[in-house]
Structure formats: structure tokens, C-alpha cells
Amino acid sequence: xxxxxxxxxxxxxxxxxxxxxxxxxxxxxxxxxxLKAKSAAELxxxxxxxxxxxxxxxxxxxxxxxxxADVAALQSTFGEFKTATETNNKAFGDSIAQLxxxxxxxxxxxxxxxxxxxxxxxxxxxxGDTLGGIAKKSGISLKALQDLNPGVDATKLRIGQKLKTx
Numbered sequence: 150x151x152x153x154x155x156x157x158x159x160x161x162x163x164x165x166x167x168x169x170x171x172x173x174x175x176x177x178x179x180x181x182x183x184l185k186a187k188s189a190a191e192l193x194x195x196x197x198x199x200x201x202x203x204x205x206x207x208x209x210x211x212x213x214x215x216x217x218a219d220v221a222a223l224q225s226t227f228g229e230f231k232t233a234t235e236t237n238n239k240a241f242g243d244s245i246a247q248l249x250x251x252x253x254x255x256x257x258x259x260x261x262x263x264x265x266x267x268x269x270x271x272x273x274x275x276x277g278d279t280l281g282g283i284a285k286k287s288g289i290s291l292k293a294l295q296d297l298n299p300g301v302d303a304t305k306l307r308i309g310q311k312l313k314t315x
Contacts (some may be wrong), residue, residue: 272315287314
């Protein structure tokens with residue numbers, strides 16, 4: 150009996166050990182990712198400082214080659230261009246959103262045309278329909294659907310074609 154209690158207590162102690170190992174592994178992975186992020190941030194900071202230095206150098210070169218009035222005019226033109234670009238980007242974004250909404254609403258409307266346009270006991274063929282799929286949607290067997298529609302060729306279904314289902 151003592152052996153049973155020893156083996157049961159040793160199996161109970163495995164769960165905290167496993168949880169501890171998993172926790173340690175996750176902590177180590179987090180530490181590695183944090184170190185990589187810190188390194189990337191330091192590189193980005195160095196790149197930003199280098200870019201600021203280059204901007205200062207170019208500003209100095211520009212100032213030595215152009216008058217302050219010319220530089221101010223260029224800055225003004227650039228500001229206007231930036232504002233116009235932002236306005237156009239917003240307009241394009243709005244147009245794209247409207248087009249996506251129109252396409253989505255048209256797709257919903259066309260997909261709902263399938264059985265909605267048909268009368269009672271009928272089914273209107275929609276894009277991608279097969280006789281088997283129509284039979285399943287209508288709750289009848291394929292054989293029964295074929296018997297109700299003897300002149301219908303399963304390989305030549307047309308969108309909007311009406312089939313009898315009762």
C-alpha cells in the first residue's frame with residue numbers, strides 16, 4: 150500500500166514540474182524576443198539619427214545654394230502637394246469602400262435571387278447550382294427532381310431557369 154501512495158504522489162508532482170518547464174520555456178522565448186526587439190529599436194534609432202543628420206546637411210546645402218525665399222516657396226509648394234495628396238488618398242479610399250460595398254450588395258442580391266424569384270413549388274437556378282444541390286435544398290431526391298423536370302439537361306442548367314420541385 151505504501152508503494153501505491155508513493156507512485157500516486159510522484160505522478161501528482163509531475164504536473165507542476167511540466168507547468169514549470171513550459172513556463173520557463175515561454176519566459177526564455179519572451180526574453181529572446183525582447184532582446185531582438187530592443188536591438189531592432191536601437192537600429193531604428195540609429196537610422197533615424199542618421200536621417201536627421203542627412204536632412205540637416207541637405208538643408209544647409211540647399212540654404213547655401215538657394216535664397217531663403219526660394220526655400221520658403223519650395224516648402225509651401227511641398228506642403229500644398231502633401232495636402233492635395235492626402236485629400237486624393239482619402240477620396241480614393243472612400244471610392245474604393247463604396248465600390249466594395251456596391252459589389253458586396255450586388256453579390257448578396259444576386260445570390261438571393263436563386264429560390265426567392267421562383268414561385269411555390271419552383272426553384273430558380275442560381276450560379277453554381279447542380280441538380281443534386283437543388284434537390285438537397287428543396288428536400289427531395291435527385292430522382293424525384295429529374296422526374297418532375299424530364300426535359301432538363303443536368304449539364305446545361307442556366308441561371309434563372311425555373312425547375313419544378315413539387
